[in-house]
Amino acid sequence: MVHPVSPLAPKSYPDLPEIGGVRFATAEAGIRYKGRTDVLLAVFDPETVVAGVLTRSKCPSAAIEWCRDKLAGGKARALVVNSGNANAFTGIKGRESVALTAQIAAKAVGCREDEVFLASTGVIGEPLDARKFEGVLDRLAGALVASPWMEPAKAIMTTDTFPKLATASVEIDGVEIQISGIAKGSGMIAPDMATMLSFVFTDMPIAAPVLQTLLAKHNQTSFNAITVDSDTSTSDTLLAFATGKAQGIDAIVSLDDPRAETFGAALGDVLFDLAMQVVRDGEGATKFVSVTVTGATSDKSADTIARAIADSPLVKTAIAGEDANWGRIVMAVGKAGEPADRDKLRIAFGDIVVARAGERSPDYSEEAASAYMKGEELEISVDLGLGDGTATIYTCDLTHGYIDINGSYRS
Amino acid sequence: MVHPVSPLAPKSYPDLPEIGGVRFATAEAGIRYKGRTDVLLAVFDPETVVAGVLTRSKCPSAAIEWCRDKLAGGKARALVVNSGNANAFTGIKGRESVALTAQIAAKAVGCREDEVFLASTGVIGEPLDARKFEGVLDRLAGALVASPWMEPAKAIMTTDTFPKLATASVEIDGVEIQISGIAKGSGMIAPDMATMLSFVFTDMPIAAPVLQTLLAKHNQTSFNAITVDSDTSTSDTLLAFATGKAQGIDAIVSLDDPRAETFGAALGDVLFDLAMQVVRDGEGATKFVSVTVTGATSDKSADTIARAIADSPLVKTAIAGEDANWGRIVMAVGKAGEPADRDKLRIAFGDIVVARAGERSPDYSEEAASAYMKGEELEISVDLGLGDGTATIYTCDLTHGYIDINGSYRS
Numbered sequence: 001m002v003h004p005v006s007p008l009a010p011k012s013y014p015d016l017p018e019i020g021g022v023r024f025a026t027a028e029a030g031i032r033y034k035g036r037t038d039v040l041l042a043v044f045d046p047e048t049v050v051a052g053v054l055t056r057s058k059c060p061s062a063a064i065e066w067c068r069d070k071l072a073g074g075k076a077r078a079l080v081v082n083s084g085n086a087n088a089f090t091g092i093k094g095r096e097s098v099a100l101t102a103q104i105a106a107k108a109v110g111c112r113e114d115e116v117f118l119a120s121t122g123v124i125g126e127p128l129d130a131r132k133f134e135g136v137l138d139r140l141a142g143a144l145v146a147s148p149w150m151e152p153a154k155a156i157m158t159t160d161t162f163p164k165l166a167t168a169s170v171e172i173d174g175v176e177i178q179i180s181g182i183a184k185g186s187g188m189i190a191p192d193m194a195t196m197l198s199f200v201f202t203d204m205p206i207a208a209p210v211l212q213t214l215l216a217k218h219n220q221t222s223f224n225a226i227t228v229d230s231d232t233s234t235s236d237t238l239l240a241f242a243t244g245k246a247q248g249i250d251a252i253v254s255l256d257d258p259r260a261e262t263f264g265a266a267l268g269d270v271l272f273d274l275a276m277q278v279v280r281d282g283e284g285a286t287k288f289v290s291v292t293v294t295g296a297t298s299d300k301s302a303d304t305i306a307r308a309i310a311d312s313p314l315v316k317t318a319i320a321g322e323d324a325n326w327g328r329i330v331m332a333v334g335k336a337g338e339p340a341d342r343d344k345l346r347i348a349f350g351d352i353v354v355a356r357a358g359e360r361s362p363d364y365s366e367e368a369a370s371a372y373m374k375g376e377e378l379e380i381s382v383d384l385g386l387g388d389g390t391a392t393i394y395t396c397d398l399t400h401g402y403i404d405i406n407g408s409y410r411s
Numbered sequence: 412m413v414h415p416v417s418p419l420a421p422k423s424y425p426d427l428p429e430i431g432g433v434r435f436a437t438a439e440a441g442i443r444y445k446g447r448t449d450v451l452l453a454v455f456d457p458e459t460v461v462a463g464v465l466t467r468s469k470c471p472s473a474a475i476e477w478c479r480d481k482l483a484g485g486k487a488r489a490l491v492v493n494s495g496n497a498n499a500f501t502g503i504k505g506r507e508s509v510a511l512t513a514q515i516a517a518k519a520v521g522c523r524e525d526e527v528f529l530a531s532t533g534v535i536g537e538p539l540d541a542r543k544f545e546g547v548l549d550r551l552a553g554a555l556v557a558s559p560w561m562e563p564a565k566a567i568m569t570t571d572t573f574p575k576l577a578t579a580s581v582e583i584d585g586v587e588i589q590i591s592g593i594a595k596g597s598g599m600i601a602p603d604m605a606t607m608l609s610f611v612f613t614d615m616p617i618a619a620p621v622l623q624t625l626l627a628k629h630n631q632t633s634f635n636a637i638t639v640d641s642d643t644s645t646s647d648t649l650l651a652f653a654t655g656k657a658q659g660i661d662a663i664v665s666l667d668d669p670r671a672e673t674f675g676a677a678l679g680d681v682l683f684d685l686a687m688q689v690v691r692d693g694e695g696a697t698k699f700v701s702v703t704v705t706g707a708t709s710d711k712s713a714d715t716i717a718r719a720i721a722d723s724p725l726v727k728t729a730i731a732g733e734d735a736n737w738g739r740i741v742m743a744v745g746k747a748g749e750p751a752d753r754d755k756l757r758i759a760f761g762d763i764v765v766a767r768a769g770e771r772s773p774d775y776s777e778e779a780a781s782a783y784m785k786g787e788e789l790e791i792s793v794d795l796g797l798g799d800g801t802a803t804i805y806t807c808d809l810t811h812g813y814i815d816i817n818g819s820y821r822s
Contacts, residue, residue: 058746058748058750059745059753059756084431088738089753089771090770099733112808125738125741125766125770231723231725231742232745232746267573312642313642313724313817314639314640316816319816323819327534327535330535330645331643332611333470336469337467341469342470342471345500358502359505359538360536360537402728403813406724407811
């Protein structure tokens with residue numbers, strides 16, 4: 001089933017620059033889809049470091065287990081991604097498939113197996129025949145290019161309706177550093193460590209542990225701050241590769257280096273951009289919604305309440321119906337189980353305060369609230385009036401489109 | 412908007428007997444609906460005891476706060492229920508409205524105000540004008556009857572597509588004891604202490620604390636074991652009234668009395684029956700699903716995992732699509748955060764084992780699984796292979812009907 005492009009899709013795609021030390025190629029391996037690319041091979045120059053955050057699912061895919069193990073080494077020479085089959089819950093066959101894929105890739109690229117990183121996305125439970133990669137990866141290794149980035153972004157899509165790319169550059173020590181990333185994700189989005197799949201590439205010279213810390217930090221306010229349907233994938237993977245190819249600049253080897261924050265902020269911009277694109281491609285989405293909770297007893301408490309609102313089917317369907325149904329926000333705050341005092345609550349849609357002090361705002365205008373709800377980008381703000389805790393979660397509405405996409409046979 | 416009767420509705424309704432000491436009447440007060448009853452007054456003979464479990468929402472309705480306060484007294488003479496307006500999040504106006512309603516009811520019935528119990532269901536945030544009850548309750552107090560129970564069951568409905576009634580009788584000391592109940596609920600169903608609204612009546616002589624303990628116990632495996640959409644209401648109320656009118660039988664005044672278990676089991680049957688009817692009227696439901704988790708490290712852990720499966724939008728849409736998509740069950744187990752070992756998991760649909768030992772069952776038949784999913788009543792079983800913890804949660808699928816009902820303006 002082909003679904004129309006999300007109405008929230010970006011109107012144009014950024015032009016990602018080549019990143020020194022990164023080359024890639026894509027192919028149609030026919031893993032599940034016909035007539036589209038479904039395998040990405042990215043190859044990195046020697047000395048490229050890697051960091052990553054992976055799903056905390058108790059039932060992770062075989063590729064997740066492989067990456068978790070190999071991340072300890074901190075070095076990467078190749079990345080192999082396939083779409084169409086998640087190679088999750090495939091038992092010993094899954095582990096063998098992952099090992100064989102790494103072996104094939106290492107041979108094609110000319111590196112060690114533990115420098116190969118792997119990610120798979122698609123149907124869960126279907127064994128993935130790694131022999132399909134045999135000729136494919138050899139061919140790809142002989143056809144590597146440094147652009148255009150649209151190709152790898154497309155090769156990793158599953159139910160995505162548009163490819164997701166983001167880029168940022170930052171001047172450090174007078175040198176322009178490039179950071180570019182791609183992501184895929186549309187449903188099964190409530191990342192607990194990362195989104196479905198995202199890969200970020202930079203030419204910054206940086207030590208792996210520093211990159212790891214920065215990645216984990218900025219992941220919290222980007223991929224870990226989005227939810228489409230409260231369902232967490234078995235395959236969530238965010239990997240960052242730093243080739244160190246930028247010339248005339250010393251490596252960041254410590255978090256105490258003030259350049260770590262500068263670089264981290266730019267990295268954070270790319271992650272945030274990609275994460276918002278995942279929400280904008282939320283299955284069936286017609287509205288982009290930010291839910292901000294302030295005045296909670298702690299940031300963690302604010303996060304729990306913001307998620308309760310963002311994940312509530314009744315809130316999400318009301319938004320789809322353009323209904324300023326703030327009673328459902330009250331319900332969601334109430335069910336979150338976190339400290340809340342009904343009589344101190346303040347709820348706003350955009351600038352329109354709909355409720356405060358435990359009741360409907362005296363100057364509430366249904367007309368104004370309804371007009372606001374017709375917009376494509378909505379802001380829901382809840383102030384609890386109890387403390388300084390804040391959190392923002394990004395989500396989308398719940399529509400017939402979500403049911404169409406997920407209620408059809410084995411989407 | 413009028414929605415068609417749920418395809419999962421019971422084919423017939425039970426004929427509830429009169430309960431000695433209980434009389435009631437209903438009226439059209441025009442609170443929100445036109446052309447249907449929306450107020451129920453039930454009146455109890457003196458010495459009737461009451462027990463109840465109420466929502467744990469942090470934003471409860473004014474009626475919930477009233478009931479919580481008055482339950483301490485353990486005595487009830489009247490119950491007033493209105494549909495169409497939940498009188499929740501209505502601030503000081505809500506509290507005044509509740510107090511005035513109790514005052515009007517007490518005068519009409521001739522009892523103390525703290526013997527009046529109240530419940531409201533419907534839109535949140537709209538002030539409820541209690542003066543509407545003034546003439547209405549007087550008239551109702553003069554028109555009390557002991558049957559038919561269909562009338563009160565209908566008066567408390569909101570988005571319900573069918574009235575919910577259940578009854579049981581049990582012989583204790585050679586006396587036939589009657590227990591009957593009604594309930595309403597269809598959406599915003601993930602009770603944390605009770606369902607939306609349910610009222611149970613019995614002629615058993617029983618002390619209020621004993622009734623309270625039995626009610627809370629059996630609520631756990633009935634109303635607290637269901638979920639339609641993971642959203643918990645601000646108004647969840649389950650009240651049980653025992654008139655003690657059964658003749659020739661001593662009251663149960665202690666949980667050590669062996670008759671408490673006998674009576675409790677029958678009470679539990681009525682609660683379970685009503686709770687299953689709420690699931691069967693789940694908004695948009697086309698399938699009734701039980702999710703049983705065994706082999707967990709504790710009952711609580713099993714409950715968390717069963718809820719993660721039952722609340723997963725991806726699992727629920729797959730069921731709607733009659734897709735034996737057990738990969739989504741794996742996902743839900745994985746996201747629950749409870750101890751689980753992928754390689755020990757066993758998943759079955761009905762008697763069909765689809766996965767075991769961390770991969771698809773070797774004798775898995777897509778054809779057989781698909782045929783099973785076409786049924787209207789489905790059983791999903793997950794064994795974790797870790798311990799003795801078990802739990803069963805009852806739910807329904809997630810369909811276009813749910814979006815229709817909740818995505819329309821202020822349903």
